[in-house]
Amino acid sequence: MLVGCPVRPAVAAALRLTHPRGVAHWIHDGNPSGKRVLQQRLVNSETLALAFKGFKTVYSEAWLDAPSHGEKIAMTIPSASRDETYGWLGMFPQLREWIGQRQVNSLKAHGFTITNRKFESTVSVKRDDVSDDRLGVFKPFVSEMGVSAKRHPDELIFGLLKAGFDTPCFDGTSFFSGNHPVEIDGKRQATSNFQAGTDPAWFLLDTSRAVRPIIFQKREDYEFQSLDDSNSPHVFLNDEYLYGVRARVNAGFGLWQPGFGAKAPLNEENYAAARAAMMGFKSDGGRLLGVSPSVLIVPPQLESARLHLLNTEIKDGGGSNPWKGTAELIVTPYVAA
Incomplete structure (x- = not known):
């Protein structure tokens, strides 16, 4: 016109x-x-294709630049259905001296299931804004969609970790519990991966193994989409185009043995006790699992205490600090109370 x-x-x-x-x-x-x-600007299929391409570029650049920590502590499992059942949780196949025939370990049917959930984020763009070439005003919103998509797994993964004091895992007890059942010499014993207290929660994890404390289940990855067909009922009736992100994913607990949760004060004594407890964890049958804590996760309130514990050369009162560099730090608001 x-x-x-x-x-x-x-x-x-x-x-x-x-x-x-x-x-x-x-x-x-x-x-x-x-x-x-x-x-x-003449609004036609070519114009709309260019607009979508520009929005997708903004979204992708924001996604790439956004910080994310979830992949450091969770194992990503592709999903082929609406849910997945993890019957093998609880099994730690270990080598033994081969005497006689092989001993076959049958996977226990714990029946622990993670159901995929659908997530979306959508913005609308008026046709007049495309015609008037005002697409630049939408760039911050599209950029934020990229940041949100990149951080969304963190929300699920660390949010689940935060809920681990009250959420059951595969053995029926809370993920962080003082009563995990372990069978040793034919008797069931209670094992604890939990320190009680009233302070902000902190978490110590072993992420060096293929099986990790958290499972991030991915059915359909985060995808940037558009509804900009002028013949669609929505565009015809509302005179606007839609751009959004959708995904089908979820997070669930893996093995509790590589994880330890505490609400006791984050000090040298409690940190040492948590590490010692984890390194002493045994599988059914009584064999040491060889857990090696490697990541410390804290909310922003405990960042100062963590820096003092793991970064300083000298302890309070003098003497060298033996805990310096013993774990990688992750500070995230998603575990804050």
């Missing part, structure tokens, strides 16, 4: 399709008066 001084129809059509900038701009119409007209 042209507003202002009239121009010949053939000239107007050519200007709409061939102007190199492809945006709303003033142009000379070729008459001696030098008067100008305002050219608006």
Whole structure:
């Protein structure tokens, strides 16, 4: 559409399709008066494809730049259905001296199931904004969608870790519990991966193994999508286009043995006790699992205490600090109370 001084129809059509900038701009119409007209962007499938491409670029760049820590503590498992059952949780196959026939370890049917959940984030863009080339005002929103998609697994993974004091895992007890059943010499014994207290919670994990404390289950990865077909009922009735992100994912607990949760004060004594407890964990049958704590997760309130515990050379009161560098730090608001 042209507003202002009239121009010949053939000239107007050519200007709409061939102007190199492809945006709303003033142009000379070729008459001696030098008067100008305002050219608006022609909204067609090509224009909309370029808009989607630009939005997707903004989304992808924001996704790549956003920090994320979930992959450091969770194992990602592809899902082929609406849910997955992890009957092998609780098994620690270990080598033994081969005497006689092989001893076959049958996977226990714990029946621990993680059901995928669907997530979305959507923004609308008015057709008039596309026509008037005002897409730049939507860039921050699309960028934030990329950041949110990158951080969403963190929300699920660390949120689940935070809920581990009250949420059951595969053995029926809370993930962080003082009563995990372990069978040793034919007798069931209670094992604890929990320190009680009233302080902000902190977590010590062993993430060096293939099987980790948290499972991030991915049925359909985060995808940037658009609804910009002018023939669609929504576009026709509302005169707007939709852009959004969708995914089908979920998080669930894996093995409790590589994890330890505490609400006791984060000090040298409690940190040492948590490490010692984890390294002493045994599997059914009484064999040491060889757990090696490697990641310490704290809320922002405990960042200062963690830095003092793991980064300083000298302890309070003098002497070298034996815990310096013994774990990687993750500070995240997703585990804050």
